[in-house]
Structures are given as C-alpha cells and as structure tokens.
Amino acid sequence: MAEKSLMKGNEALAEAALRAGCKCFFGYPITPQTEIAAYLSKRMPKVGGVFLQAESEVAAINMVYGCAGSGIRCMTSSSSPGISLKSEGISYIAGADLPCVIIDVMRGGPGLGGIQPSQADYYQITKGVGHGDYNIIVLAPSTVQEMADSVTKAFDLADKYRMPAVVLADGLLGQMMEPVAFDDAEIVMSDASKKPWAANGHGNKREHNIINSLYLQAPELEKTIKVRYERYAEIEKNETMAVADYCDDAEIVVVAYGSTARLAKSAVDEARKLGIKAGAFRPVTLYPFPKNELNEAVKNAKKVLVVEMSMGQMVDDVKLAINCSRPVEFYGRTGGVIPAPAEILAKIKEMGGEK
Amino acid sequence: MKNIRKLTVVTGHYGSGKTNFSVNLALDIAASGNRCTIIDLDIVNPYFRTADFGELFKEHDIELLNPVYANTNLDIPSLNIPLQSILQSGSYVVIDVGGDDEGAKALGRFAPTIREFDDTEILYVINKYRYLTKDPEDTAVLMREIQYSAGLLCTGIVNNSSLGTETVTQTVRDSLGYADEVSVKAGLPIRATCAVADAMPDEAPEPYIIHRYVRTLWDNQ
Known part of the structure; x- marks a missing residue:
C-alpha cells in the first residue's frame, strides 16, 4: 500500500x-x-478517461447504458432525487444484462427533501x-477506505455477473474526511477484451452482438428472467458480506449499515x-442480504435492535432474515437528523440491557 | 500564532483544514481579550462548516456571520455581509473561505474592501496529505488559481498537514520539507505550522498548537 492521503468519501469513490x-x-x-463529478472532471482528462456532465440524470444513466453495452467500465453517481430519475x-441496463x-450518496427525502445525510432510500x-x-x-x-475498496469490488461483481452494482453511501460518508491508501499500481483503462457479448464492432469477424431489453414473446421474456434469477441465486449464495463485533455472547444485537453502523458501534x-x-452487526452487502451471517450473529441474542437514518426500512429485511425468531425493535432518526450514540445507548438500555 | 492581523482571510484546497484553523484562530483572538467576528464564506461545502460552531462562538463572544445558504431552503447563497462596517468597528475579522478557486470566487465581491484595508493577512492553508495537493508544484499552482479567482494575493502559508485522527508527530514532521518547498515556489513565508499539542515536532517553524473542533460523532472525545 502506498502512503496514506486524507480524502473526502466522495473523492475516494471517484479516485x-x-x-x-x-x-x-x-x-x-x-x-x-457533487465532489465525485468535480474530482473526476479534473482527474479523468489526465488519465485518458472521459468525464461528461450530462444535461440531466436521465441522460447520464442512458449514456451509461450505451457505454456499458460497448464493454467499457463506466459509472454514474447521484443522490436520492437523482437516483429516482435514473430508475428507468x-x-x-439490468434488462439488457x-x-x-x-x-448513491443518500440525502433526506421525499421530494427534494434536504441535503443532510439519510438512509431513507434502502427500499428503493x-x-x-x-x-x-x-x-x-x-x-x-462505512469508512472512507472501505468506500474506495467497495468501488473496486462493485466493478468486479458487475462484470462477473453482468449487472449493475451500487455503492450506497450517505451524505455523512460522502463529506467526511479520513485517511485512505491506494495501491501503487498504474491506472489501466478498461476495454472490452474479456467481454465477448460487447457491442463494440464485429469487424466482419463474428455475428452482431445486440443489446436489448425488449422481448415481445412472453415465454421468451419469462425464460430470460428465470436465467437471470439463477444468477441471483448464485450471488445470494456466494457474495454476502457482513461484519459482526462482540456478537458471540451478545444478548442484544444492534444491526446497522453505513455511517449509522459506526454510530451504533460507538453505542455498543x-x-x-x-x-x-451488546453486539454490533453490520451488513456490508445489502443485496444480497447476509442472512446466514445475521442468523449466526443473533444465535445467543434475546433481542435485536435495528438502527437506521430512516423511519425503518432495513428492519423488514432483518425480520425476514431471522424469520422473526426474536423480537426486533427499531430506533431511527430521519430527514437528515443523525442518531447520536447516546440515543442508541439509551435505546439499548430501555430494551433491558441495563445491568 | 504571532502577529495576528485585524483581518485574516483563510483560503486553500478543499479539506485542507481551513475551517478548523479559522475556528482556532477566532477562539485565540477572543481569548486574548479582543473582539472577533468570524465570517463563513464557504459557498461550496454543505457539511462540516464554520457555522456548525455557533454555540462555541456564542460562549466566547465571537460574532458569527454566515451566508444564507446551506441548511436553509436556499440553493444559491446570499452574501449579505457588511464587511466594511465590521472592519471600521475595530473588531478582528477571520474569513473562512470555501475550497479551491471555486470557493474563492465568493471573495471577489469583497476584494476591493479587503485591498483597501491596511492590516490584512491572506493565508493559504496547505495539507501535504490531501490527494490532489501532495506535490508542492500542484499546491503552488492551486494558490495562483485561488488568487486569480479572488482578485487578491496571498501573503503567507499555513502548513496544516494532517491525517485527521491518525496524525502523529511524524506525520507533521514529514510535511515540513513539503511546506518549505511550497513556501519557496510561492515566494511566501510560512506563517504557521499547525498540529495538536502532542503531534508538534520540536523543529517545526512558527509552531501553532491547535485543537480539533471539526469531528464526527463517533470520534473519541
């Protein structure tokens, strides 16, 4: 690893x-x-890449669609309202594999909401x-270093399974600064050489590759989707990640992700x-949700507490993952308000953690 | 810091630590019994701003002026700040400017007033550990861009090199040569070497002990 630099979360994602x-x-x-775009506008031209500020979020995601079809690694970034615009x-892109x-660096919603951090787009x-x-x-x-590492991982998983991968952060992670290190390897821009499906010019040497998500014959569309779901099953089996701290003997397991997981860890x-x-459990992959890891973490727990910067969304996945085998309670702040470790600790005590 | 001027303008790269430096400076001015006004001119950064320290300033009788922008319902900042009359009132003034040349644009509006005032210092805050200003040459180029954007010339360098909570004496020591190089390239003196008390190397020029006020909720207090 090279020497450490002090970077904003957004800059680390971009680099x-x-x-x-x-x-x-x-x-x-x-x-x-916005620092992601600002940073790449400065760096991309220096390393032979393309930075393009589109006329809208809708245009940007469709440029990604086209670029991805050519087999080149590409990315877009936005925050909550912008992600809604990109949904189509x-x-x-998912339909064209x-x-x-x-x-997605989440901010408060719905609508224009606010510019402070939030996790209210978990469902979305x-x-x-x-x-x-x-x-x-x-x-x-949940850290700036991990934000950087997640981008690498996301590109690898996206290529491996031919599907979009999201790095989900929130305003707090995007804006805060922490030391981060990158390895010294030279930057090598991607090409389509390992992507036989890419529509990057057949050169009269092979059949056309067609990028498409339209299937007018119902049985054909069903078959395509079912094949895709076989891949999802493989992902759910192989790609889950989570971090468990002090869960072995924990009576109350606190589940949180992203920046909230650090607040929860402080409280624990x-x-x-x-x-x-008390124990702390942090899902690192939200899809696939780390069900087995969570069940292992709560095996000695009497209760589970889910903490989010929302009115409670991941809490549903937690209940499903453990099949409601234990009472699951929720504590959250929303609209851009950050739950303080002291508030989380008070909730742990209220749930019977008081000695 | 020695010889603090009546007006100190704090410029620099995004995340070089301008806000933390400005807060320290304002508190020191107030602690020495002087009236102090801090102006948050950051029109770029929505988080971790000078304006977040309102309570602290109130405690120390420091007046805070900030643009109506972040954390309000305005998308475009309104800079309704009577700089001239504040300076005439005899108060010390610290202006915390937004990062890079983009942030320094907001200074341009006040440049004529600042140029006319005769007890002014315009500081350029540097941090060796910021990714885009690791190289002294890049750091000096950015200073010129800031000057061009602000319509003002810097008068001194503040070496604020840090790795946040991971900063130790060696971190600061390793930045001293870098700061010297920037100082030579910019043709400006080093006005301060900043570090928290237990990370200040003995050989640091113009040592300025600072506290970390800008922090996250999970930092150890």
Missing part, C-alpha cells in the same frame, strides 16, 4: 473508480455527491430501483463498558 479502470463517467451535480435507465457501477435501492423482476448488487461501506462499545452484553 477508486479511475483505479478500477473506469474509463467513462457520466454525471449530473447534486448535493451531497437502471431497469433497462450490462455491468456498470452506480453511486435494495429492491432494484426501477420496474420489473430484477436485482442489483448493493454494497454499503459504551454498553460493553457498562457491562451490558
């Missing part, structure tokens, strides 16, 4: 994309993720964003100091 060989970035500014394009990376992102039967991979880092650390048997 990591370059280093993953992302040759084309198509974006549109929106707080709190994301569905088309194309790899790409989408970054983890359930595919757009219309139709499909999934997209969702990674939820405090609880342990008070002799309360």
Whole structure:
C-alpha cells in the first residue's frame, strides 16, 4: 500500500473508480455527491478517461447504458432525487444484462427533501430501483477506505455477473474526511477484451452482438428472467458480506449499515463498558442480504435492535432474515437528523440491557 | 500564532483544514481579550462548516456571520455581509473561505474592501496529505488559481498537514520539507505550522498548537 492521503468519501469513490479502470463517467451535480463529478472532471482528462456532465440524470444513466453495452467500465453517481430519475435507465441496463457501477450518496427525502445525510432510500435501492423482476448488487461501506475498496469490488461483481452494482453511501460518508491508501499500481483503462457479448464492432469477424431489453414473446421474456434469477441465486449464495463485533455472547444485537453502523458501534462499545452484553452487526452487502451471517450473529441474542437514518426500512429485511425468531425493535432518526450514540445507548438500555 | 492581523482571510484546497484553523484562530483572538467576528464564506461545502460552531462562538463572544445558504431552503447563497462596517468597528475579522478557486470566487465581491484595508493577512492553508495537493508544484499552482479567482494575493502559508485522527508527530514532521518547498515556489513565508499539542515536532517553524473542533460523532472525545 502506498502512503496514506486524507480524502473526502466522495473523492475516494471517484479516485477508486479511475483505479478500477473506469474509463467513462457520466454525471449530473447534486448535493451531497457533487465532489465525485468535480474530482473526476479534473482527474479523468489526465488519465485518458472521459468525464461528461450530462444535461440531466436521465441522460447520464442512458449514456451509461450505451457505454456499458460497448464493454467499457463506466459509472454514474447521484443522490436520492437523482437516483429516482435514473430508475428507468437502471431497469433497462439490468434488462439488457450490462455491468456498470452506480453511486448513491443518500440525502433526506421525499421530494427534494434536504441535503443532510439519510438512509431513507434502502427500499428503493435494495429492491432494484426501477420496474420489473430484477436485482442489483448493493454494497454499503462505512469508512472512507472501505468506500474506495467497495468501488473496486462493485466493478468486479458487475462484470462477473453482468449487472449493475451500487455503492450506497450517505451524505455523512460522502463529506467526511479520513485517511485512505491506494495501491501503487498504474491506472489501466478498461476495454472490452474479456467481454465477448460487447457491442463494440464485429469487424466482419463474428455475428452482431445486440443489446436489448425488449422481448415481445412472453415465454421468451419469462425464460430470460428465470436465467437471470439463477444468477441471483448464485450471488445470494456466494457474495454476502457482513461484519459482526462482540456478537458471540451478545444478548442484544444492534444491526446497522453505513455511517449509522459506526454510530451504533460507538453505542455498543459504551454498553460493553457498562457491562451490558451488546453486539454490533453490520451488513456490508445489502443485496444480497447476509442472512446466514445475521442468523449466526443473533444465535445467543434475546433481542435485536435495528438502527437506521430512516423511519425503518432495513428492519423488514432483518425480520425476514431471522424469520422473526426474536423480537426486533427499531430506533431511527430521519430527514437528515443523525442518531447520536447516546440515543442508541439509551435505546439499548430501555430494551433491558441495563445491568 | 504571532502577529495576528485585524483581518485574516483563510483560503486553500478543499479539506485542507481551513475551517478548523479559522475556528482556532477566532477562539485565540477572543481569548486574548479582543473582539472577533468570524465570517463563513464557504459557498461550496454543505457539511462540516464554520457555522456548525455557533454555540462555541456564542460562549466566547465571537460574532458569527454566515451566508444564507446551506441548511436553509436556499440553493444559491446570499452574501449579505457588511464587511466594511465590521472592519471600521475595530473588531478582528477571520474569513473562512470555501475550497479551491471555486470557493474563492465568493471573495471577489469583497476584494476591493479587503485591498483597501491596511492590516490584512491572506493565508493559504496547505495539507501535504490531501490527494490532489501532495506535490508542492500542484499546491503552488492551486494558490495562483485561488488568487486569480479572488482578485487578491496571498501573503503567507499555513502548513496544516494532517491525517485527521491518525496524525502523529511524524506525520507533521514529514510535511515540513513539503511546506518549505511550497513556501519557496510561492515566494511566501510560512506563517504557521499547525498540529495538536502532542503531534508538534520540536523543529517545526512558527509552531501553532491547535485543537480539533471539526469531528464526527463517533470520534473519541
């Protein structure tokens, strides 16, 4: 690893994309993720890549659609309202089995909402964003270093399974600064050499490759979707990631992701100091949801607490994952308000963690 | 910091630590018994702003002026700040400017007033550990872009090199040569080397002990 730099989360996402060989970035500014575009506008021309500020989020995601079809690694980024605008394009990309990376730095909603951090788009992102039967991979880092590493991982998974992958952050992660290191490897821009399906010119040497999501014959569409779901089953089996701290003997397991997981971990650390048997569980992949890891983490727990910067969305997936085998309670703040570790600790105590 | 002028303008790269430096400076001015006004001119960054320290400033009788923008319902900042009359009132003034040349644009509106005032210091805050300003030459080029955008010339360098919570003495020590190079390239003196108390190397020129006010909720207090 090279020497460490101090980077904003958004900058680390952008630099990591370059280093993953992302040759084309198509974006549109929106707080709190604009630094991604600003950073790439400076860096892309220096490394032989393309930075393009589109006329809208809708245009940007459709540029990604086209670029991904040519087999080149490409990315777009936005924040909550902008992701809503991209939803149609994301569905088309999934329907055409194309790899790409989408970054969502969530802010408060609904509507224009606010510019402060939020996790109220969990349902939207983890359930595919757009219309139709499909999934997209969702990674939820919680440090600036992990944000950088997640982008690399997202590109690899997107290529491996030929589908969109999302790196899901929130305004707090996007804006805060932490030390981060990248390896010293030279930046090599991606090409389509390992993508026999890419529509990048047949050169009269092979049949046309066609990028399409339209199937007018119902049985054919059903068959295509079913094949896709076989891949999803493989992803659900092989690609889940989670981090569990002090869960082995925990009576109360606190489940949280992204920046909220760090707040929850602070509360759990405090609880342990008070002799309360609390544990912290952090899903790193939100799709696929780490069901087995969660069941393992709660095996000795009496109760589960889910903490989110929303009115409670992941809490549903937690209940499903453990099949409601234990009471699941929720604590959250929303609209851009950040739950303080002291508030989370108070909730742990209220749930019977008081010694 | 020695010889603090009546008006200190704090410019620099995004995330170089301008806000934390400005907060320290304002508190020190107030602590030495002087009236101080801090102006948050950051029209770029929506989070981790000077204006977040309103309570702290109130405690120390520091007046905070900030544009009506972030955390309000305005998308475009309104800079309704009577700089001239504040300076005439005799108060010390610290202006925390937004990052890079984009952030410095907001200064342009006040440039004529700042140029006319005779007790002014325009500082350029540098941090070796920021990704795009690791190289002294790039750091000096950015200073020229900021000057061009603001219509003002910098007068001194503040070496604020840090790795956030991971900063130790060696972190700061490793930045001293870098700061010297920037100082030579920019033709400006180093006005301060900033570090928290236990990370300040003995050989640092113009040492300025600072506290970390800008932090996240999970940082150890």
